[in-house]
Amino acid sequence: MKSICTNNSTISIAQKSIRLLKLLTVFALIVSCEYKEELVDVKIVDPVRHYYPITQGQELNIIVKLENTSDYPFKITDILTSCGCVIVKKGALEVVPAQSTGYIELTYNSNKNIGLVNHFIYVYGNLNKMDKLEANFDVHVVPDALYTPDYEELYQKEISEKGGLKNMVEGNENNKGYYISSGDSEEENNNSN
Template sequence: MKYICTNNSTISILKKTFHFLKLLTISAVIISCEFKENLVDVKIIDPVRHYYPIVQGQQLNIIIELKNESDYPFKITDILTSCGCVVLKKGTFDVIPAQSTGFVELTYNSNKNIGLVNHYIYFYGNLNKVDKLETNFDVHVVPDALYTPDYEELYRKEVEKKGGIKNMVDGNENEKGYYVSLEDNENLN
């Protein structure tokens, strides 16, 4: 004859207690660990730049050299610019290894400006002693010939270069005509 024990409550309580103690121990180890990020010393090569004049509508490629002088990698967490016309190029990496130099590529679109333009670029990351790195550049944007097109004309040229499919389907804004509301006609009668 076999005896089957149907009351495993003691064994079950011991197993649950063991799992709870194991979970408590793992939590204590994780909480006690310090996740300290290593701070680095980074400098920008030529932080103040003066570019030669460009014609309005041209794009200016800006390559910024960052030199990491520390034994830890520099992790760029954010790059802010003073204008939406300065855009980070795709494919630019965001970590500069220890004791090395990295490059960040940006593009400046001069469509919206004429004259002397001055823009700032800020780099944020695991920096030592400072909260951000700052660089700035200036460039003279000169109009093309004697006629200075406004922003809308430059935008129209860009759209036409891309084929102007939307305008071929929908028509130009100034060629759409007008519409009449039925409510307005009923009120007049």
Template sequence: MKLIKNLLVMKYICTDNSTISIIKKTFRFLKLLTISAVIISCDFKENLVDVKIVDPVRHYYPIVQGQELNIIVELQNKSDYPFKITDILTSCGCVVLKKGTFDVIPAQSTGFVELTYNSNKNIGLVNHFIYFYGNLNKVDKLETNFDVHVVPDALYTP
């Protein structure tokens, strides 16, 4: 008999909706308060930067067809925020970004982007452009270009 009374009392305690409801409402309120504090503390605006390319127009010495040319572009970030490179586009598929090149240049510093030009498919004067996109302040992209004379191998006979 005591066992049945105890079970009925336990059932009453477990089904007491007012206590459980208060606890659930408190947790919901704390969760909402935490989420709103996180959202309010986040800075969603993108900080724009002033970046310039050192020596944006380059003229290289002639190379033999099939030779690779290493191109190192120096980017100077003169602002107080990091420059986040979102995209690098080239005017030809023969200019390829080297593996391991980073995509963020810290504030008030200089970064280097390494590219490789493969001259297998070109002969004569070659002029290519490289475009850098990111959180730039006054322009939508940075542009650099280079030219090189690709000469055929001396053993080449048409």
């Protein structure tokens, strides 16, 4: 007599399905939990600075020192400046470790200013009791005593110091030719050819 064995595959499929359902439930609970970032106490050393006078066209290097006094890292989400002439150097600091000091490097380009200049730097991140850190600096930008070049002359000097590569590729501003807008009549376009 042949014995008929029941196939246990349906039972094992059900058990695997239950395990998979449990795993997905745990995963969904972990993902749905709201992550609370730890807030930190950070301060800027010397937030108000007065730099010595510089000549127009010179660059001023600014180093902002951040002290993190908490037990968690300070994660910088954004650095904003009050002017496009204050630029954060590439590869800027993104995290200040717990109980340590970090530095943000910036460059101020004085080409566009003469006289007393006052600018602000705002640092955003996971701060406790405030929404941003603020640094303020001022500097006197002094023009050349013999001649005060305008912005265009300073720009041309900067381009020529970089080797004039942009002008070699794109041409000078006064030799770029002209264009005809699509609103012009076709008769005028044929005459220009």
